[in-house]
Amino acid sequence: MINFKKLAALGLAVVMGVSVLAGCGADADSSAKADGDAKEAGTEKTSVETKHHKISVGLYTDHGRSVEAINAYLDGIDDVIDVEFNTFVLSTYDENANLTAVQNEISAGAEGIIMTADMGTEAILKECESANVYVAGFLNDYNMSFYTANEAVFGNEYFLGSVIDGPLDNKGYAEAVAADVIENGYKHVGVATFPDWAYPLQQDLANAFIAKIDEYNETAEEKIEVYEIAEVDFGTGLPATYFTDHSDMDCLFSVAAGASLVYPQMVSDNRTNIALYTTGFEATEDIENFRSSGNGTFKSICCSAPEAIAYPVCLIIDKLNGTTYSDLPAEKERVDCAAYQIISDDEMEQMKKTLYYTADYKDAAITGEDILSMCASYNPDATYEELKAKLLDLGI
């Protein structure tokens, strides 16, 4: 038995060694593949003389369609813009874990860090300042930093700004959902959001939706009943009693990851007959059951384009190259980007042609060449306002 154990352990150790080497090899392979992909996609290196940089991208999760799309995009642009990207996973709850992860990236040679989570930002910026590494945000409104540590974060010269996940004011989506709910005659509507402390902007969406319904109710003969807002837990999803407490619910507006945290509860409660309007996009059950497909539960989704990462990439490249936009504001900004607001089958067909859905760089709305032309380092005529305007072109 002991011999078997030792042999097994030895075998595993060998596998470990091979895996390490394979892992390193895979990295090189993927870079080579990216080169090939870039060429196939007709994005061969431009004549612009670029400087090589290394940027690490901290993602809030290690899986999902969004991550696949971001990875595909980074693989597609890296050769063109001469930036070596490395992705790593950030924690959405542990400041020290994020600090350690960023320190490891700096030690591995990162010159810039793009972060999709806010936890530990002050300590991370202190570390980056001492290591001369720049930080910018992506898919992240830095709400906590913005309101509780504005000077320490937004006033820090090593923090360059952030592009948030969609528009800062996304009430248009909430109102479009409300209009669709009214048009389709739903009368018993639930509303769900993540906790207010985590995503305060989502409360604005829920309130805008309810306000629109209230406006309709003022003149409607048959009013729409809106139930109390349910709080979606990051781990366990929608409260299990929400459907049983409201047995006549025929519609739910979940401003909180409907595909992963609400739909499973609907399936287990056999309530997939409820029309689900939601945010986020997993490209799994949400696309299989969208409107005229499958059971038709999903009526709308809303997410933002992975190409918005061009904003922090441009800011970091320029900073590393020692150049800056002539119109760059002194105050660091939280800029927004247009969202994919999908409320019809036609819009879903358009969505299927985006990088987010295909995870194929060929479908990118902002190419590597576009990024070069938007960087002040490589295009003296580039402006900050043009960069921001490009982000607003990304939606459907």
Added chain:
Amino acid sequence: MKKGLTKDLILNHGSDVLGYGGVLLCVILFGILSQGRLFNAYNLRILIQAACVYAILSMGAIFIYSMGYMDISVGAQLGVYSIMLILISNKTGSLLLAFGAVLAISLVCGLINGYVAVMLGLPSIVTSIFLMSIFGGIQVIAMEKIGINSISIEANMDLFADVKFMIFVIAVIAIISVYLFRFTQLGEYVKSIGANETATEYAGISTTKWKVIAYIFFGICVAVAAFMLTARSGAAGKGTGTGYAMDIMVALLLGGMPLSGGMKAKISSSLIGAFTYVILSNGLTLAGVSVEVGYVIKALVFLAVILITCRKKDGVLPR
């Protein structure tokens, strides 16, 4: 003769070989794969910073794991203590008072963990689950009451976040731990309880008393670790401390500590394990290994260590 010596080394000192060999293997392997970056001054500094909390917790936990017990409430305790430190310090302006309050609570929790389990005849893991739930609830309620995801400390803790201070704290805790573990009855009896609790009781030793003392020492280590954790990030939140219970277990295993406890337990396992654990994560990043492959490697290392350190007669898991 030589063959016999090798066999004896593997059979009787397998865990030592594993612990020292593991850290050596990591250092050599990642030293090569990282093209020497593992040894640069910046990296050595961040390794110590990252390992500090694990090392302190592991040195306290070794007294618990030596008995064949475990404490899964450590992460939740760590989170609540960090939040308390920040709240009390921000309110009173005194870090000393804040640390004193946390230390007092940690001692009470150590008492509960050790004494209540014996009094009620429960496995210690049950009381630690109870404490984990209590502390987890307090952590969530406190942060929801405050209304934000994370709170920052107003006091300047730069001195305590300095790597020299961290080395000093690790050294002090290590000296105390080694003394208690090797030169006092506490060390002897916790190992004895782990080897055979019934026999230890029949030998006239009050196992209850030594269990409680072991848990109290662990409590002190948790309080110190919470202080260092807060000093490092300057903030704490709803999820601070999550995962530390498992991390500590993995670190001890990597250091060659048998989870079933007993006479083979060594204090060196905690330090070696903490640094191996940190070097493994750091080295994989420096070597450019992707996140997915990194998970697989960590799992394989964990499995290999379990296979080597588990005792044949007893179960693998602690009581």
